[in-house]
Amino acid sequence: MSTLVVRRAPITRVLRSELRMVLRRPRTLIGLGLLALVPVLMGIGIAIATANGEEGGAEGLAALVIGNGMLLPIFALSIAMAMLLPLTGAMLAADALAGESAHGTLRGMLMAPVGRGRLLAVKAFGVASVTLIAVLLMALTGIISGVLLLGGDGMLTASGTSLPFLDALGRVLITALYVTLQVWALAAVALAVSAFTEHPLIVVVVSLGLVIVSGVLAAIPALDWLDPVLVTTSWDAVSEVVRDPIEWGPLVEGGLRALCYLVIGGSIAYSRMLTRDG
Amino acid sequence: MSGLTEQGAAAVGTAAARTKGLRKVYRGTVAVDNVDLEVPTGAVLGMLGPNGSGKTTTIRMLLGLVTPTAGEVELLGQKMPDGAAKALPEVGALVEGPGFYPFLSGRENLLRFGAAEPLLATADIPNAVGTAIERVGLTAAAGRRFRGYSLGMKQRLGLAAALLVPRKFVVLDEPTNGLDPAGTREIRTIIADLHAAGTTVLVSSHLLAEVEATCTHVAVLNQGTVVAQGELSALLEAGSASLLVTTPEATAAVDALRDQRVPARPTPEGVRVDLTATTAPAVVEVLVRAGVPVYEVRKQRTGLEDLFARLTEASSAADLAELDTLITEEAR
Numbered sequence: 001m002s003t004l005v006v007r008r009a010p011i012t013r014v015l016r017s018e019l020r021m022v023l024r025r026p027r028t029l030i031g032l033g034l035l036a037l038v039p040v041l042m043g044i045g046i047a048i049a050t051a052n053g054e055e056g057g058a059e060g061l062a063a064l065v066i067g068n069g070m071l072l073p074i075f076a077l078s079i080a081m082a083m084l085l086p087l088t089g090a091m092l093a094a095d096a097l098a099g100e101s102a103h104g105t106l107r108g109m110l111m112a113p114v115g116r117g118r119l120l121a122v123k124a125f126g127v128a129s130v131t132l133i134a135v136l137l138m139a140l141t142g143i144i145s146g147v148l149l150l151g152g153d154g155m156l157t158a159s160g161t162s163l164p165f166l167d168a169l170g171r172v173l174i175t176a177l178y179v180t181l182q183v184w185a186l187a188a189v190a191l192a193v194s195a196f197t198e199h200p201l202i203v204v205v206v207s208l209g210l211v212i213v214s215g216v217l218a219a220i221p222a223l224d225w226l227d228p229v230l231v232t233t234s235w236d237a238v239s240e241v242v243r244d245p246i247e248w249g250p251l252v253e254g255g256l257r258a259l260c261y262l263v264i265g266g267s268i269a270y271s272r273m274l275t276r277d278g
Numbered sequence: 279m280s281g282l283t284e285q286g287a288a289a290v291g292t293a294a295a296r297t298k299g300l301r302k303v304y305r306g307t308v309a310v311d312n313v314d315l316e317v318p319t320g321a322v323l324g325m326l327g328p329n330g331s332g333k334t335t336t337i338r339m340l341l342g343l344v345t346p347t348a349g350e351v352e353l354l355g356q357k358m359p360d361g362a363a364k365a366l367p368e369v370g371a372l373v374e375g376p377g378f379y380p381f382l383s384g385r386e387n388l389l390r391f392g393a394a395e396p397l398l399a400t401a402d403i404p405n406a407v408g409t410a411i412e413r414v415g416l417t418a419a420a421g422r423r424f425r426g427y428s429l430g431m432k433q434r435l436g437l438a439a440a441l442l443v444p445r446k447f448v449v450l451d452e453p454t455n456g457l458d459p460a461g462t463r464e465i466r467t468i469i470a471d472l473h474a475a476g477t478t479v480l481v482s483s484h485l486l487a488e489v490e491a492t493c494t495h496v497a498v499l500n501q502g503t504v505v506a507q508g509e510l511s512a513l514l515e516a517g518s519a520s521l522l523v524t525t526p527e528a529t530a531a532v533d534a535l536r537d538q539r540v541p542a543r544p545t546p547e548g549v550r551v552d553l554t555a556t557t558a559p560a561v562v563e564v565l566v567r568a569g570v571p572v573y574e575v576r577k578q579r580t581g582l583e584d585l586f587a588r589l590t591e592a593s594s595a596a597d598l599a600e601l602d603t604l605i606t607e608e609a610r
Contacts, residue, residue: 004354004355004356004361004364004365004368005364006363006364007363007364007367007396007397008363008396009393009394009395009396009398010400013393013400014393014394016393017389017390017393017394020390021379021382021390024379024381024382024386025379025381026381103377103378103379103380104374104375104376104377104378105377105378105379106377107343107373107374107377108376108377108378108391108394108439109391109394110342110343110362111341111343111366111369111371111373112366112367112391112394112395112396113342113362113363113366113367113396114394115362115363275345277338277343277344277345278338278341278342278343278344
């Protein structure tokens with residue numbers, strides 16, 4: 001009897017299986033499809049608005065983007081970061097633990113056994129991967145529809161300079177990574193909530209509630225001292241990527257803030273997973 | 279080294295699973311209290327009990343899914359839940375209705391759980407899944423989405439997941455839930471096969487016939503505690519302390535026995551004599567001395583149903599304690 005030793009399934013095999021499962025979930029596929037459509041619809045909308053408007057009459061966003069197709073993915077991502085991408089991250093995190101617990105599949109993984117710590121890592125990997133896929137997909141459809149619908153192979157920066165295509169591509173990539181990191185931060189909090197409940201809806205409500213409440217608190221001048229700890233504080237910093245040269249300060253600060261949330265959310269989720277009833 | 283000697287020793291001395299003073303409290307409600315359960319290696323133990331008697335909670339603690347409030351759990355010699363990584367690869371379980379992904383087919387679900395099984399080599403997973411599906415008779419439905427499965431099919435898939443790898447210990451919580459009579463028979467066959475292969479099996483059920491037909495050992499739970507456990511035959515023996523006497527002169531027989539302070543009553547099949555305070559030869563002697571013609575004397579096997587009813591319906595604690603001591607004494 002004492003001859004039993006610790007045996008584990010190869011982690012890459014479990015990770016691959018997790019990713020395959022999440023990408024087979026209808027909800028994931030529908031979400032990815034809708035997100036991919038966002039830049040396309042924005043591109044079409046701007047193209048129509050400009051075509052209808054009088055010469056030089058286009059205003060704001062449209063005026064800036066027209067002829068600068070590479071700006072479209074950046075605008076699309078920063079708009080989606082306000083609500084759509086956090087919603088996606090929260091949904092993924094909600095299904096990962098709370099949803100699977102309700103279906104009884106979490107129990108199956110625990111009994112295999114996939115250790116509790118490992119199981120959390122596998123679930124976090126699934127959430128993080130699909131979030132990254134969603135953002136990259138938006139960037140891709142944004143670039144394609146931007147170049148095709150709005151034209152231009154370069155990018156006009158907010159500083160008035162013009163960037164060649166490859167530099168513009170780099171800026172899109174930086175945007176994508178920054179947005180991904182911010183969504184991961186929120187998803188980490190969502191995963192922590194997810195570890196406490198069997199109801200995915202609670203996770204989504206709490207996570208989006210956090211985003212909304214953070215936005216409200218940030219808007220109250222008397223509560224400015226709260227800003228450094230709000231999850232949404234650095235989300236605006238994404239606009240720095242359209243400056244020339246890039247102002248790295250706010251982006252790095254935002255990255256660090258996101259890392260703090262990742263550590264906090266991850267730790268809470270981990271401590272809960274160790275004692276959670278399966 | 280897993281020589282014959284070691285296996286032999288395991289078969290004699292150790293239990294595949296053991297709990298001591300197990301207790302679980304959920305938000306002030308005591309689900310399980312003071313459970314001392316022992317599952318002998320190689321046995322098929324039937325865990326009986328009415329709904330809410332703590333069967334599933336006990337099983338979940340056994341598998342390390344739930345941490346006990348108090349008490350100890352040992353599974354295949356490993357303290358649980360800490361030893362889960364060592365013990366659980368050798369354990370297959372179907373607990374609380376099977377949990378699967380509704381949007382994946384039966385086969386894809388098993389492939390997913392196969393990927394998490396430590397004892398399966400990556401190349402062997404498709405084969406193991408195919409074999410398990412065949413074993414539970416689900417081949418025709420394996421390609422369909424789990425969402426559309428009937429209750430019985432879900433149950434079969436859960437069983438297939440538990441049997442993906444050859445196990446040392448298999449736990450089946452209400453395995454025949456939702457199965458048709460043919461399915462129930464198949465489960466019995468599977469349990470018998472597991473038993474023949476030396477696998478220890480723990481089956482929980484509220485269906486008595488199922489347990490009586492497949493188990494070597496029984497543990498009866500009621501209101502969160504074990505009220506009886508032991509070998510099935512010994513328990514039945516203990517629960518059936520009565521003798522059935524066939525005689526044309528029933529009244530004379532009852533009178534004669536009552537004169538000797540032996541409880542007896544006439545029934546349509548004959549005179550039923552309570553054996554708790556006396557023995558069969560003594561009863562026959564009393565009858566013969568009284569001149570009562572005796573055609574036949576049979577020890578009455580009560581069957582599990584009577585025993586179960588007496589154990590779980592005994593209302594007063596005193597009754598229960600009395601029965602308990604009686605049964606555990608007899609069983610040992």
